[in-house]
Amino acid sequence: MRMLINVPETVVADALRGIAAAHPDLTVDVENRLVVRRDAPVAGKVGLVSGGGSGHEPLHAGFVGPGMLSAACPGEVFTSPVPDQMVRAAAAVDSGAGVLFVVKNYTGDVLNFDMAAELAEDEGVRVARVLVDDDVAVADSTFTAGRRGTGATLFVEKIAGALADEGAPLEQVEAVARRVNESSRSFGVALGAVTTPAKGSPTFVLPPGELELGIGIHGEPGRERRPMMTSGEIADVVVQAVLDDLRPTGPVLALVNGMGATPLLELYGFNAEVQRVLSERRVPVARTLVGNYVTSLDMAGCSVTLCQADEEMLRLWDAPVQTPALRWGR
Amino acid sequence: MLDTDFFRRWMTATATAVDREADRLTDLDSAIGDADHGSNMRRGFGAVTDVLEKESPGSPGAVLVLAGRHLISTVGGASGPLYGTLLRGTGKALGDAAEVSWEQLTEAFGAGVAAVARLGGAKAGDKTMLDALLPAVEALGTSAEAARDAALAGALATVPLPARKGRASYLGERSVGHQDPGAASAALLVAALAEAARTDEGGRA
Numbered sequence: 001m002r003m004l005i006n007v008p009e010t011v012v013a014d015a016l017r018g019i020a021a022a023h024p025d026l027t028v029d030v031e032n033r034l035v036v037r038r039d040a041p042v043a044g045k046v047g048l049v050s051g052g053g054s055g056h057e058p059l060h061a062g063f064v065g066p067g068m069l070s071a072a073c074p075g076e077v078f079t080s081p082v083p084d085q086m087v088r089a090a091a092a093v094d095s096g097a098g099v100l101f102v103v104k105n106y107t108g109d110v111l112n113f114d115m116a117a118e119l120a121e122d123e124g125v126r127v128a129r130v131l132v133d134d135d136v137a138v139a140d141s142t143f144t145a146g147r148r149g150t151g152a153t154l155f156v157e158k159i160a161g162a163l164a165d166e167g168a169p170l171e172q173v174e175a176v177a178r179r180v181n182e183s184s185r186s187f188g189v190a191l192g193a194v195t196t197p198a199k200g201s202p203t204f205v206l207p208p209g210e211l212e213l214g215i216g217i218h219g220e221p222g223r224e225r226r227p228m229m230t231s232g233e234i235a236d237v238v239v240q241a242v243l244d245d246l247r248p249t250g251p252v253l254a255l256v257n258g259m260g261a262t263p264l265l266e267l268y269g270f271n272a273e274v275q276r277v278l279s280e281r282r283v284p285v286a287r288t289l290v291g292n293y294v295t296s297l298d299m300a301g302c303s304v305t306l307c308q309a310d311e312e313m314l315r316l317w318d319a320p321v322q323t324p325a326l327r328w329g330r
Numbered sequence: 331m332l333d334t335d336f337f338r339r340w341m342t343a344t345a346t347a348v349d350r351e352a353d354r355l356t357d358l359d360s361a362i363g364d365a366d367h368g369s370n371m372r373r374g375f376g377a378v379t380d381v382l383e384k385e386s387p388g389s390p391g392a393v394l395v396l397a398g399r400h401l402i403s404t405v406g407g408a409s410g411p412l413y414g415t416l417l418r419g420t421g422k423a424l425g426d427a428a429e430v431s432w433e434q435l436t437e438a439f440g441a442g443v444a445a446v447a448r449l450g451g452a453k454a455g456d457k458t459m460l461d462a463l464l465p466a467v468e469a470l471g472t473s474a475e476a477a478r479d480a481a482l483a484g485a486l487a488t489v490p491l492p493a494r495k496g497r498a499s500y501l502g503e504r505s506v507g508h509q510d511p512g513a514a515s516a517a518l519l520v521a522a523l524a525e526a527a528r529t530d531e532g533g534r535a
Binding site for chain 1: 356360362363364365366368369370373402403404405406407408409410411412449450492494495496497499500501502504
């Protein structure tokens with residue numbers, strides 16, 4: 001194993017100390033595993049809290065700041081955080097206007113955030129929850145734990161975060177978050193497996209010349225394995241899978257997301273192919289974001305998320321944001 | 331009758347077994363999950379051992395409620411709430427009696443397992459920890475050894491099943507041929523119960 005770590009047990013804490021050093025406008029509580037915007041709680045503003053396993057950086061700590069999340073709760077690598085973290089986060093960001101939990105649909109995240117919501121409400125914090133479940137690679141949700149939450153998390157956090165910053169009440173922030181999720185679909189491809197610090201070897205073996213279609217973001221194998229394809233062929237498969245499910249009738253937001261180990265050179269080239277497919281299918285693209293945003297440690301590969309955006313979503317997408325990983329307009 | 335010390339021994343024996351088998355649990359999890367079940371359970375039961383040394387819960391029920399609460403606070407993932415609910419549910423059902431009968435433990439453990447089923451929304455055959463726990467509850471009325479064997483058999487019986495809950499469910503048919511890591515760790519918990527009973531003269535080992 002060759003990793004830039006000390007020991008597997010301190011990987012998350014070490015990263016949090018590094019985040020604290022790099023971003024003085026965040027409050028980082030290493031012991032309790034919390035990243036909070038420094039000016040929280042902001043008077044009259046709904047708090048936006050998300051979290052999940054570590055290993056998906058910059059998700060979620062990289063999205064904390066004005067215009068996006070109020071706080072993030074990083075768990076152990078690929079492991080949901082515990083309710084104590086979320087309760088502390090809710091208390092830290094609640095100004096009395098309530099808190100929205102943005103939860104990716106994984107059994108662990110759902111259970112822990114549900115427990116946290118109950119505990120936070122016992123302490124007098126008004127909590128709403130939105131579940132992100134955009135992954136169309138999960139074929140039949142009656143036989144699974146339901147669609148996974150992946151790239152759409154970024155759209156939900158950015159757009160709901162912008163509305164919260166405008167001072168909208170909890171119900172409205174929750175409603176727009178839900179609408180963004182319902183309007184978003186994703187599909188991912190792996191060109192290599194993940195090595196987690198705890199295990200120290202790849203979680204599955206992907207022979208040269210093959211790729212995994214329909215992966216999630218936890219190093220698990222996907223829906224099927226196929227011989228390697230060109231960037232254009234992969235874009236055909238991925239975008240078609242998303243469009244078959246989303247069937248957009250208007251302009252979309254596009255996220256071409258790297259899984260962690262794919263260079264931007266490849267991602268930009270892949271984006272060109274994604275835009276070609278969308279153009280061939282007569283789907284207008286309103287905004288595009290290319291980069292490593294919802295990653296899976298050192299997995300090579302990419303995912304595409306499309307969100308059919310209405311006027312309000314576009315306005316909120318363009319609103320200023322100032323976080324470690326996403327910043328514009330300020 | 332089973333006293334507070336019996337339940338402490340059960341938790342300690344579970345922690346020892348989880349620590350010993352952590353790599354195997356992680357290997358099982360890397361086949362169909364995300365390769366962290368062993369390290370997560372080790373962290374959780376390590377915390378349980380620590381807190382049981384520091385605090386002295388005064389009843390069987392209090393031991394399990396305290397252990398469950400610490401699992402929820404330290405494990406994370408799905409295992410934290412599920413194992414936490416199992417132990418809290420069992421402990422709450424025991425009430426605050428200073429000693430409990432084997433029959434009371436059997437009934438309370440059944441209540442704990444039912445709470446897990448409610449929380450996770452899973453049922454028998456979904457390839458989850460319930461596939462070890464449900465047969466264990468059935469067999470617990472007979473003896474601790476019978477429960478241990480039933481749990482182990484139940485865990486092994488998850489191998490040919492497609493997963494329908496949790497992370498492994500995303501693999502669908504590709505999860506066939508692998509033992510469910512949650513069922514494997516649940517079998518360790520039940521085996522530790524049999525181990526605690528074996529060293530207890532009042533137990534029905």
